[in-house]
Amino acid sequence: MEFQERLFLLLAVLLLILCGLGSCRYYQVTEGDTGWTTGVRQSSNISLDISGSAIGEGTFYRYTETDFNDVRMRERIAAAHGTLDTAERIRLKADTTNPVEIYLEKFPGGQDYLLTVNETWPVGMLAQRRLDYMGKGIFDSDFFGNNLDYVGASYSFAQDLKMDRSCLLYLNQAWFELGVNNSTKAIYADRFLPTKSIDYQLNSLFQGLASFKYRQAEGHTMTKERHTTTSEGLETYAGKFQLNRHIFMASLGRGSLNNDDDWLVCCPTKPSLEERIFAVSYHAS
Amino acid sequence: MHPRTMLMILFLTSIFSLLAQCTQPEIQLTETREGNNLTILAEIADPNELASATLYILEKKSGDVVWTEQRILQGSKASVSFRWPWRTWRISNGTHLIEPVLVVKTIGPSAEEAPYLVYSAPCLLNLSPGWPPIAVTAYFDEEGRFHSLRDLSGNEFYKSRELLRATSPETSYGRYVQDNISLSVGRSSLRFLLLNRDTGLNPFPALVLERSPIQHYTLTLEGRTASPGPYIVGIEASSAAGNKAAKFFELPL
Numbered sequence: 166m167e168f169q170e171r172l173f174l175l176l177a178v179l180l181l182i183l184c185g186l187g188s189c190r191y192y193q194v195t196e197g198d199t200g201w202t203t204g205v206r207q208s209s210n211i212s213l214d215i216s217g218s219a220i221g222e223g224t225f226y227r228y229t230e231t232d233f234n235d236v237r238m239r240e241r242i243a244a245a246h247g248t249l250d251t252a253e254r255i256r257l258k259a260d261t262t263n264p265v266e267i268y269l270e271k272f273p274g275g276q277d278y279l280l281t282v283n284e285t286w287p288v289g290m291l292a293q294r295r296l297d298y299m300g301k302g303i304f305d306s307d308f309f310g311n312n313l314d315y316v317g318a319s320y321s322f323a324q325d326l327k328m329d330r331s332c333l334l335y336l337n338q339a340w341f342e343l344g345v346n347n348s349t350k351a352i353y354a355d356r357f358l359p360t361k362s363i364d365y366q367l368n369s370l371f372q373g374l375a376s377f378k379y380r381q382a383e384g385h386t387m388t389k390e391r392h393t394t395t396s397e398g399l400e401t402y403a404g405k406f407q408l409n410r411h412i413f414m415a416s417l418g419r420g421s422l423n424n425d426d427d428w429l430v431c432c433p434t435k436p437s438l439e440e441r442i443f444a445v446s447y448h449a450s
Numbered sequence: 451m452h453p454r455t456m457l458m459i460l461f462l463t464s465i466f467s468l469l470a471q472c473t474q475p476e477i478q479l480t481e482t483r484e485g486n487n488l489t490i491l492a493e494i495a496d497p498n499e500l501a502s503a504t505l506y507i508l509e510k511k512s513g514d515v516v517w518t519e520q521r522i523l524q525g526s527k528a529s530v531s532f533r534w535p536w537r538t539w540r541i542s543n544g545t546h547l548i549e550p551v552l553v554v555k556t557i558g559p560s561a562e563e564a565p566y567l568v569y570s571a572p573c574l575l576n577l578s579p580g581w582p583p584i585a586v587t588a589y590f591d592e593e594g595r596f597h598s599l600r601d602l603s604g605n606e607f608y609k610s611r612e613l614l615r616a617t618s619p620e621t622s623y624g625r626y627v628q629d630n631i632s633l634s635v636g637r638s639s640l641r642f643l644l645l646n647r648d649t650g651l652n653p654f655p656a657l658v659l660e661r662s663p664i665q666h667y668t669l670t671l672e673g674r675t676a677s678p679g680p681y682i683v684g685i686e687a688s689s690a691a692g693n694k695a696a697k698f699f700e701l702p703l
């Protein structure tokens with residue numbers, strides 16, 4: 166009972182709500198005095214499989230937006246008159262069957278509390294797209310985000326663009342940890358440790374402007390202002406280039422805190438590209 | 451018929467056949483040059499029916515054939531005029547370039563196909579790495595855009611959108627690509643040929659088809675001004691009986 170009272174004192178807001186419609190679920194955990202929050206975490210029990218191709222002459226426009234538990238994909242394409250051959254495949258699966266586990270522990274001999282949120286709402290997404298355009302000009306932008314990490318490329322004013330792109334995103338688990346002193350309201354631990362990965366592969370040939378960017382972040386909480394960038398890059402090109410990139414970034418989440426583990430374990434085995442379904446690299450069936 | 455008469459007919463036929471094989475077309479050449487245009491007038495005669503005349507322009511030093519043109523002939527005498535615009539052929543897939551490629555003007559395409567099959571280049575097709583090569587001919591229009599790829603039996607591996615529209619306007623190109631084109635972007639490749647005086651036909655390194663069929667695989671045929679020389683000009687004439695004669699001379703610098 167005492168523990169529950171302290172829990173209510175510490176946590177001003179705790180939401181864990183079933184969306185009511187379909188299988189959508191979301192929650193947000195906020196600590197009232199410090200303002201610490203997990204941010205709104207939202208996902209669904211859902212699967213999506215889109216594939217297709219188009220070939221022809223004319224104009225082309227495309228808008229894609231996906232966001233499940235901060236595993237995100239965004240595409241914007243606008244092509245002026247030209248010849249175009251494109252094929253794509255998007256596969257997505259999200260699962261919110263598991264309960265979100267929230268624990269509050271008090272360390273003896275003081276007012277230090279440790280709040281942990283263990284969320285196991287996995288999301289997996291594979292997005293592949295091939296595009297071959299020649300014409301008056303195309304703007305093509307893609308962005309893939311996975312819980313503070315992101316990678317993306319964009320092409321502008323490209324009269325000639327050939328690209329073959331594949332991105333595989335996984336989110337297995339997310340672990341939030343807040344250590345706070347209930348008297349001083351001082352935060353002594355603040356960690357956001359998702360088990361996640363982005364595997365992005367791009368092969369492109371273009372004439373125009375292009376930029377490529379990525380970031381890998383070590384998170385504190387989901388507030389986007391509070392993260393530590395561990396690596397990031399931005400490249401821009403103007404002219405005629407062959408731009409090929411492969412980026413694989415992964416975090417083991419809570420597992421990376423375990424000092425007993427061999428440090429090599431921190432680098433998960435990269436999935437073999439050959440093993441992937443890469444049908445859109447060639448002609449879509 | 452009496453057996454002796456039959457033997458006599460057979461004997462005479464053999465004699466005339468042998469005589470016919472011994473005769474070769476006679477070739478007389480005159481050449482005129484105005485700026486970068488070389489005109490070669492060939493007077494060809496043969497007691498039998500003539501079949502064709504072929505012009506070869508060879509680079510003297512390397513022996514590479516930089517230009518060739520063939521004409522179909524009829525009758526026992528013919529006067530043929532060839533023109534060499536002092537150019538050589540090269541082919542690019544957008545990233546790689548080869549030259550001098552063996553390219554000829556296409557003979558006898560149908561009227562509706564003619565604008566798209568102006569030039570033809572024999573080559574070897576590899577549908578996929580490691581697959582056996584197939585002897586095919588690549589066809590280009592006047593601007594050098596790639597429009598068709600056919601094997602010796604006439605099977606078509608690729609047809610451009612423009613050519614499909616001309617020959618089959620009701621067919622959707624997307625459907626055609628899906629159902630008929632067996633070339634695989636990024637995997638299929640073509641090896642064009644170099645004709646050399648000493649080594650004969652030699653395939654160039656493979657040009658991989660990197661782009662979409664709607665972009666004509668970005669395979670382009672380009673004419674380029676030939677180096678100053680020296681060059682050797684050759685005319686080869688053949689008769690319907692299969693006899694051949696050739697005459698060569700060196701172009702003055």
